[in-house]
Amino acid sequence: MKNEGERYDLIAKGFAEMRDSFATEQKYIDLFIRHLGDGRKVLDVGCGSGFPIASYLIKQGLQVTGVDASKELLAIAKVKCPDMQQIYGDVRHIAINEKYDGVIEWWCLFHLPKEDHQRMISRFAHWLKLDGILEFTTGDREYAASDSNMLGQELSFYSLNPADYEKYLKKSGFKILLCESDQEQHLVWIAKKIL
Ligand SMILES: C[S@@+](CC[C@H](N)C(=O)[O-])C[C@H]1O[C@@H](n2cnc3c(N)ncnc32)[C@H](O)[C@@H]1O
Numbered sequence: 001m002k003n004e005g006e007r008y009d010l011i012a013k014g015f016a017e018m019r020d021s022f023a024t025e026q027k028y029i030d031l032f033i034r035h036l037g038d039g040r041k042v043l044d045v046g047c048g049s050g051f052p053i054a055s056y057l058i059k060q061g062l063q064v065t066g067v068d069a070s071k072e073l074l075a076i077a078k079v080k081c082p083d084m085q086q087i088y089g090d091v092r093h094i095a096i097n098e099k100y101d102g103v104i105e106w107w108c109l110f111h112l113p114k115e116d117h118q119r120m121i122s123r124f125a126h127w128l129k130l131d132g133i134l135e136f137t138t139g140d141r142e143y144a145a146s147d148s149n150m151l152g153q154e155l156s157f158y159s160l161n162p163a164d165y166e167k168y169l170k171k172s173g174f175k176i177l178l179c180e181s182d183q184e185q186h187l188v189w190i191a192k193k194i195l
Contacts, residue, residue, distance in 0.1 A: 002069075002090065003069045003090050003092075003111075004069070004111035004112075004155055004156065005068060005069020005070040005071075005073075005090065006069065006070070007153050007154070007155055008048070008069075008070035008072070008073055008153075009070050009071060009072040009073075010153055011150065011151040011152075011153045012049075012070060012072030012073045012075075012076060013072075013076070014151045015048070015049070015073070015150070015151060016048070016049035016051065016073060016076045016080070018151075019048065019049065019051065019052070020049075020051045020052060021051075021052050022052050022056075023183070024182040024183050025052065025053065025106065025182075027182075028135060028180075028182065028188045028190070029053060029056060029057070029104075029135075031135075031178070031190060032102060032104060032133060032135040032190060033057070033060055033062070035102075035133045035177065035190060035192070036062075036101055036102045036133050039101025039102055039129075039132065039133070040061070040062055040063050040101060041062070041063050041065075041098075041100045041101045041102070042057055042062050042063065042064045042065070042100055042101065042102040042103070042104060043064075043065050043066075043067065043096070043098075043100040043102070043103045043104070043127050044057070044064055044065070044066040044067070044084070044104050044105075045067055045091050045103060045104065045105040045108055045109075045124070045136075046067070046068055046091060046105055046106070046107070046108020046109070046111075047064075047066025047067060047068050047073075047077065047084065047086075048066075048068060048070070048073045048077070049073050049076040049077045049080055049081065050064075050066055050076075050077035050080060050081025050084045051077075051080060051081060053104065053106055054066050054077075054081055054084045055080070055081045055084070057104075058081070058083050058084060062102075063085075064083075064084045064085070065084070065085040065086070065087060065098070065100075066081075066084045066085070066086055066087070067086075067087040067088075067089060067091055067094060067096065068086075068087075068088065068091075068108075069088070069089060069090045069091070071088060074086050074088055091108065091112075091120070091123070092112060092116050092119070092120065092123075096127055098127075099127065099128065099129045099132075100127055100128055100129065100132060101128075101129060101132050101133070102128075102132060102133045102134070102135070103124050103127050103128055103132065103133075103134050103135075103136075104134075104135045104136070105124070105135070105136040105137065106135075106136070106137050107137055109136060109137065109138060110137070110138065110139060110157050110158055110159055111155065111156060111157065111158075112158065113144075113156075113158055114142075114144060114158045114159075114160055117138075117158070117159075117160050117164075117165070117168070118164075118168045121165070121168045121169060121171075121172050121174075122168075122171075122172045124136065124172070125172040125173055125174065125193055128193045129193070130193060130194075130195075131192060131193065131194070132192070132193045133177075133190065133191075133192055133193075134174060134189070134190070134191045134192075134193065135188065135189065135190045136188075136189050137186060137187065137188050137189070138159050138160070138162070138165055138186075138187050138189065139157075139158075139159025139160075139185055139186065139187070140159075140162060140181060140185050140186065140187050141159065141161060141162075141185070142159060142160055142161045142164075143157065143158065143159050144156075144157070144158050145157045145158075162179065162187060165189065166179075169189070169191050172193075173193055173194060173195030174191035174192065174193055174194065175191060175192045175194045176189065176190075176191045177190045177191060177192055178190040
């Protein structure tokens with residue numbers, strides 16, 4: 001397997017059925033929209049089936065492009081979330097030259113090995129216009145683990161320490177607007193690209 005997207009291909013139907021509504025996200029997605037102000041163009045990194053996040057953003061009038069490495073989840077998104085533009089590829093390597101007002105990532109970064117996290121933050125910065133808004137999620141401490149709790153599919157999970165994300169965000173020209181725990185062992189970050 002080249003990436004976890006290929007593992008999601010194997011459970012795409014079940015995952016999309018399970019992940020069709022908000023758990024704790026609503027407050028943070030609404031905050032993201034508020035911070036975007038007049039900004040309309042959003043990149044959803046690891047968008048999955050487009051539900052529940054891209055579909056909600058689109059309903060609020062935003063233009064969303066989703067990038068994901070699961071062909072099967074993108075095929076479901078084509079039907080369930082037809083207004084989301086799609087890019088298929090590994091978020092660590094795919095060339096995206098467009099600039100966005102907002103970049104959102106929810107529960108995707110944690111599938112990338114720890115050594116990729118710093119570079120992903122600089123990629124988030126690269127995809128944003130100046131004053132653009134980033135919202136992303138991480139663990140609340142450093143870990144590397146794998147389990148098959150997701151529909152029996154073995155998946156890997158990683159996080160750095162919050163202090164590392166803070167450091168990398170600052171290095172990439174971000175000002176942190178929020179870092180909050182929305183549920184056990186999980187942090188939501190909102191940051192503005194100021195440099
Ligand atoms: C837990 S799901 C989250 C999906 C969506 N963000 C949500 O909140 O429901 C993780 C997603 O990340 C995608 N993914 C994992 N590794 C990836 C990679 N290296 N490149 C692109 N997408 C990846 C998977 O295909 C899957 O859609």
